[in-house]
Amino acid sequence: MPATDAHRPVVLDRREGPFGEVVLREHGDDFEIIANGCFLMDTSDGRSERLLIDAALASLPADRRDPSVLIGGLGVGFSLVRAAGEPRWGRIAVVEREQAIVDWHLDGPLGRISGDALADPRTEILRTDLVDHLRTTTERYDALCLDIDNGPDWTVTQDNGNLYSPAGLAACRARLTPGGVLAVWSAQPSEAFGDALRNAGFHAVTTEEVAVARGVPDVVHLALRGD
Template identity: 40%
Template structure:
């Protein structure tokens, strides 16, 4: 078997740790310490984050979507495959080097999706962007941690606490959807979503879709009309 080769590393701004980009043949991995945040061979649940959210938005003209976390582009590519030509997708990525990886060593994984005219890259904190707008997005998709807690950096907790969820609710248009990816279940987060004024649905997904893999969780939280 081919060995893993570390291609690059990047420090997460603020109170985060170090991300490491590794490659083995045509396979890529992004690590944070001993945790593998994502792997280019496992994309099913990240793709479902976009497609399930879009199902909630059917019938909307020119929908606007915010994706928190660029990662390996799986959620973005899936969103672009189901959104109409007049949609707008903002991708908030905190780590500039991750954007460079997308245009450099992982360009084959991204398949040119960053050049889609519907896409805008926001280099900065998704939590700050959410707090700065009101009634702007039809969907907010969060895949910046391994679940509803600040794994990549502790300050990300503010995305998932009561104040953060109310900020996401206010940033959404009526009937908009907040979709959150997680590596596992969290009943307390489901309760927080409901307390923040969302109708919350929990969907269990396989890491690699119908081909199996680890069990992941997606919350689909809809703001009242």
């Protein structure tokens, strides 16, 4: 094998689904998920995916017992693993619309990351679209930790933009318990999204950043539902 081939990503699986193409690649020691040609995430770091969970939990009252969390997007599993590693969480629901990604965790190479978390009795995988779930379910959660795009300004599919619209944010607010927290991952800060959260009735709108080697930092947008 030529030396340059060792540095090229290797496609492990490629699926065509109702939302387009999803690809799992191996690149050196890391795995990558690509959706419709758009790089989503890989296993090289994971700090911001873990921050998504940690910041949400820290935003809840310390005396709230067994808070429930809805994780939007299974991805490479870092957020789920972080939640399952924290005994304070009660129910851990994960919404994932791509069957391929679920399969890569249950029966594929990503299981080495998420296997123990998926076996945790608190964990439940919901095979549905996040926007549809938020609009149709009557269940409420103490925390919504959402990571289905590269951010509010850079969606994977056009329909995902509905999540960040006034109607989508109203659905998020309706699905939170009083004092619950909405945490949204983004590959870059978005001042406009902060304004949209305030306009949707959220308060204590803040951001937490994870510095990257080059370019703008990854960001977690945080907002609370009032009582």
